[in-house]
Amino acid sequence: MTVQRSPRFAQFTRPGDVTPDLRKELTDCWEDVANAGGAVLATEFPPLPVSTHDVAPVVDGLVGTLHPGRGRLLVATVGGSLAGWLVLRREPHPLGAHCGTVNHVQTHPRFRGLGIGAGLMHRVHDIARDEMGLERLQLSTRGGVGLEDFYRKVGWEEVGRWPGALRIAPGDDRDAILMSLAL
Structure with a gap:
């Protein structure tokens, strides 16, 4: 029997469409990614490690x-399991309503190296432009882990930095790197 290794993508647009099982998978993924050092910490999280109770x-x-x-x-799934996910939001203010923000981009450590992240970024581009009518996407990422190179490879450009804006630990301040993608 062949196990599916290429990702399948699905989007959810309403809270009621996200099942309790998917919520649990999202939580487990985020917990595993954060505790493995992934740059996806929410402002609501306590210092690492995080638990299901936190996430x-x-x-x-x-x-x-x-x-x-x-x-x-x-979301991206492989063989029926959640492999990665992200959130796309339209800017709420009328002056920025033509722009969207991409947040919480993550690939479960078990599925790294399969193109999950790149696949999510290509899909979000199409959804933002074709379905939501957005003209530009933006995101910020943590410096010091090479993520800006990943985003450049999928078409994004660095447009600025907030030096030392992210304090990972005492003595470990990182830049917040601002990225943009014209659609």
Whole structure:
């Protein structure tokens, strides 16, 4: 029997579409990624390590904001298991409503190296442009882990930095790197 190794993608646009099982998978993925050193820490998280108790309410909050015109959850699965996910949001202010923000981009450590992250980024580009009518995407990422190179490879450009804006630990300040993608 052949195990499916290429990702399948699905998007969710309403809170009721996200099943309890998917919420658990999102929580487990985020917990594993964060505790493995991934640059996806929410402001609501305590210092590492995080637990399901810390992550589940944040996932519930994200799911609660889903709406077809304002916020979407994009997931990748491999062999029926959650392999990665991200959130796409339209900027709420009228002056920025033509722009969207991509947050919480993550690939479960078990599925790294399969192109999950790149696949998510290509899909979010199409969804933002074709379904939401957005003209530009933006994100910020943590310096010092090479993520800006990943984003450049999938078409994004660095547009600025906030030097030392992220304090990982005492004496370990990192830049917040601002990235943009014209659609």
